[in-house]
Amino acid sequence: MATYTPPLRDMQFVLHEVLNVTDELKLLPRHADVDADTINAVLEEGGKFASQVLFPINISGDTEGCTLDKTTHEVKAPTGFKEAYAQYVEGGWPALSCDPEYGGQGLPLVINQCMYEMMNSGNQAWTMYPGLSHGAYEALHAHGTPEQKATFLPKLTSGQWTGTMCLTEPHCGTDLGMLRSKAEPQADGSYKITGQKIFISAGEHDLAENIVHLVLARLPDAPVGSKGISLFLVPKFLVNADGSLGARNPVFCTGLEHKMGIHGNATAQINLDGAIGTLVGQPNKGLAAMFVMMNAARLGVGNQSLGLTEVAYQNAVAYAKDRIQMRALSGPKNPELPADKIIHHPDVRKMLLTARAYAEGGRAFAIWTALQIDKELHSDDEDERKESADLVALLTPIIKAFITDNAWIATSHCMQVFGGHGYVKEWGMEQYVRDARINMIYEGTNTIQSLDLLGRKVLGDNGKKLKAFGKLVQTFVEDEGTNEAMQEFINPLADVGDKLTKLTTELGMKAFGNADEVGAAAVDYLRVAGHLVFAYFWARMAKVALEKQNAGDPFYTAKLATARFYFAKLLPETAGLIRTARTGLAPLMEMDEALF
């Protein structure tokens, strides 16, 4: 009953009509040959994999969940997951954006971005297995020794092996400075790692023959806190000199969490009992090395929620066009039926359009950001690499927190469209809500993202990165200043930009007096910043749609209507957020701890 159609047309609109990615990619030596036909062909095939292989095992994967054999410590993923992964590997998908030096196809990240969106729409829990692997690939690619790279990157690129990131311990998640796992140097230059890790996504499973754990631990006599943490590579099976699998390393799954959602992904408790590992990067610099992986993972989490928003929207639309209930208040809209289709009821449309505007706005934002990463990695202009890196740094917490908060709203709305039928499992709508909820928590809670944005990325460099993004907005506003048809989009965009600038200055002054003012305002601030970004991309999309609206393709009509909806019904949320941000710290700290 559930349905999913890859949004290829909308992706092509963003890629080719709004962002002109092939023109941009032409300027990057590595990607100069990537043309639109290649991009479209890859995404069409990728869409088939997502909709025909992953989507059919999404609801069943949720119902069945993962199972742990406590004697062998082996985990079985839900029925069909292993076979889908085999198809994924056979199709060469893990290699899509990987380095050709290690067997990758070297395609730009904009393609990977779209591919992952579709896979997340198809099945978030499944997609976390290759998602974590790709994060491990990136961390090793950036910080691994030549030997580590030679041994592990080809296997991660092919997908033959998968990866994890082992950070959290029972007493510390956000505050990794408190972690206790220990690494003892061995005579042969390796380390024996001992400790207990929890919440390890894709931590144990039967999809691949080996699992490459990236583990944070402390060396003997390491400084206390976050400056004494090192990163280690700990494979499930040791690897022989010839690349074949050796002995089982004592890194065992001792339990699986029973969770609200993402049941198809194994959230493992991992016990390391003198497991053999090798150091990745410099001693005591493990957090920095891991952050390569975490930044990629944060963008990935935003993408999970983007995928959920899209698929929830599609299903809610299908239901709203089919379900009949009540007459419109203004008179029958389907007089031939015993009641009107619920898509004629204004608030049903409001719920649907909310999801649609968040999905399409998020898609444009996320693809644009992926393009910035391609520039950051492959531009031959150092300034451009730096500019792109700054924009990505600024926008990463917004992608993570704003898109995941929006998906929580959107998936809940889409479920509500189904009424009571949304609350029962058979339609899959409540699963989207449950799956979406974790995205607000892991890879740094959304509060942590907001502190990263306001404290570090904005105030931490005196607003320089924010100004760089603001300049893009300003240029666009000025360029369209004489375009009458664009005023309905440009004016509110300029307005929210001005207000964010003023708010930033005000908060900066306050934070100067008391650093906790940052924590009091950061969550509201991030949502206002997120709306500025969305307003910018919606205005850019509206511009293209306005230019082409008479071309006879109703796609542009829909795009314009959704843009107008965004500016009328979603952007005004900023009015309340700016007010609450400005009320500051005092109303939060007045009450003594004991009185809670």
Add this chain to the structure above:
Amino acid sequence: MATYTPPLRDMQFVLHEVLNVTDELKLLPRHADVDADTINAVLEEGGKFASQVLFPINISGDTEGCTLDKTTHEVKAPTGFKEAYAQYVEGGWPALSCDPEYGGQGLPLVINQCMYEMMNSGNQAWTMYPGLSHGAYEALHAHGTPEQKATFLPKLTSGQWTGTMCLTEPHCGTDLGMLRSKAEPQADGSYKITGQKIFISAGEHDLAENIVHLVLARLPDAPVGSKGISLFLVPKFLVNADGSLGARNPVFCTGLEHKMGIHGNATAQINLDGAIGTLVGQPNKGLAAMFVMMNAARLGVGNQSLGLTEVAYQNAVAYAKDRIQMRALSGPKNPELPADKIIHHPDVRKMLLTARAYAEGGRAFAIWTALQIDKELHSDDEDERKESADLVALLTPIIKAFITDNAWIATSHCMQVFGGHGYVKEWGMEQYVRDARINMIYEGTNTIQSLDLLGRKVLGDNGKKLKAFGKLVQTFVEDEGTNEAMQEFINPLADVGDKLTKLTTELGMKAFGNADEVGAAAVDYLRVAGHLVFAYFWARMAKVALEKQNAGDPFYTAKLATARFYFAKLLPETAGLIRTARTGLAPLMEMDEALF
């Protein structure tokens, strides 16, 4: 690990210090003798039942769920539910606010309100069994024949039998006018009912020896639509003349829904195959009769979410005082520990205080509304009965929708306080979120509530009912006009009142042009109205707290701090809502159905 302490002190504050309920009850002949000691003693005992009997089987009930034996059609509730119900009956709790004529204790509904809030905190899924029974009691009490009352009310009052409401069918929930179940008159004056019902809460179980189903069905040749629906009483077991149980009636549970939450309550598919029933009320007037039950149920649903908000808050506070993670941005708050307690982080406080302000504001609002129902039922002044009835009619959709939307926000925040530990089942936090979600859907979706508020209750009588509530607000604002300490509460209260009045006028004008404008603005409107109500009760509570803040009881300090938080951080949401409400219908209807 999970914890729940009945909020007796806060209930007493609302009952005795803010509302002076015993003074009000003295004016009602039936309740003139109810004194504060009685109320407090009942609530203290009730709190023990909720916290010591219901709460311990909440998480286990969610995990275990209900099971249906498909051959016998019998349902087993989770372990402990039956025993808890036996204790409930033995304690005389079902009779609390029931009519003494049928064995009830005749206590006012304000007490019942508090009792149910605590039971919902303890275990929403369990509490739905007696909750539905009480609704059936009320519908029968209002519309039953003398014979029906004599036979069934004493059993519902004692709790020996339970009740249900059987409305929804697979093709109709909101739009009951489309229902198809049929009732055929028999020679003896009874009816044979045939049809299929779904989503029947507490529809089948092993808690009681008989279940009294109230079933909506159509008589032969009934008018089409909602004017052709009649209400029937269909017991699971027929009742002999001597009151003993007779033959099994063919009203069978054929399936249980697998749901997002409230797993401990049996959501039954019910098949009626010529089941014998008797008519309740007039032929074709079934919806009106059922609305007696539905209005009570809507208040009950708001109360479910109030209970969840309170218990989620308590658990999140306990965790935030225990969990240490990161240092405060302004410097260490617990230098003796390796990190600060997370309750020192401003955004954690914001999440906690959001839940607290919604719980305490909702409690005052709900108890006050229950007091209005006591007046509506038992005042000897007809005008007062009418005034109270009007206020209850106005506020019922706000209680239902505003409090349940708030609980969705609050339980999600409280879960977020736990980080990843909130997402796993062991702490019970994610269960509160899942349980809270149904409250926004059943007994009329929150969109339906908003249409009821704006379309019927406000615009439908030209704002008369709204003005009656507005007058309470205005009087309070004027009375406190010279009280300098109250200005911080009175000014924003008066402001939101003015804005709601203007918005109402504007929407009334628009609706005159196009009735769908009501549907476009109603959900935003209800939230603004909800905030007006909350601002009123928070201002009233602040007034008492200001008067007593020097009495040495820190309770008043906390109350004032929470009031200030509400006005600073929650009420400003109305700024955005008023804007989106005013943007009207056009942005929702621009897009053609085919383009969704």
